[in-house]
Amino acid sequence: MMSVLFFIVASTPVEVLGCAVRGLIALLIALISGLAALATVTIGLKGRVRRDKNSIWWVTSTLILVIPVVAMIILA
Numbered sequence: 001m002m003s004v005l006f007f008i009v010a011s012t013p014v015e016v017l018g019c020a021v022r023g024l025i026a027l028l029i030a031l032i033s034g035l036a037a038l039a040t041v042t043i044g045l046k047g048r049v050r051r052d053k054n055s056i057w058w059v060t061s062t063l064i065l066v067i068p069v070v071a072m073i074i075l076a
Contacts, residue, residue: 006033034066044057
């Protein structure tokens, strides 16, 4: 959801939100997504240590949540 929301904000015309507001919203979404990625990777690694079968889903979630952070770095 965070990736989709980031790209929706990034693709809106400047006339709709304004350049500064649009950039701040995209930055906020990328920051929240990055923090959530840190949380999911921590849960996934703890699950890996405990040999939890669902830990692969936490790692996959981390990869999805990192997309807005990488996109923000590329677009900036």
